[in-house]
Amino acid sequence: GLKSGWRIESARLRRQGSPALSPRNNIVQAWSLSAALFGTLITLFGWQILPWLLLQTLAGITFLEAANYLEHYGLLRV
Incomplete structure (x- = not known):
């Protein structure tokens, strides 16, 4: 799950000498990209798109x- 993924990613970054909460963290990158995409789509299409985004997420x-x-x-x- 998310906890084990975070532990694995944190250990990988520690071996490289980077902090866990950094732009090199693949989990942070994925969540940031998702937030940016959702934010952009909501800005472009309004709140009406939110049910479709939630449906896509569930799928x-x-x-x-x-x-x-x-x-x-x-x-x-x-």
Whole structure:
């Protein structure tokens, strides 16, 4: 989850001598880009787009979790 990802990313940055909360943090980059995209779309299209953004977010999470399940647990174990 998010906590383990943050720990892994923090450890990677520590080995490189960078602070955990820096522009080099891949998690910070991804969340910042998502916030910028959502902010831009809301600015361009108004608050009416918010339900569509939430639906897209839910679909993305669902597809990612489905792929994760199939790759790790959905395989037949013999």
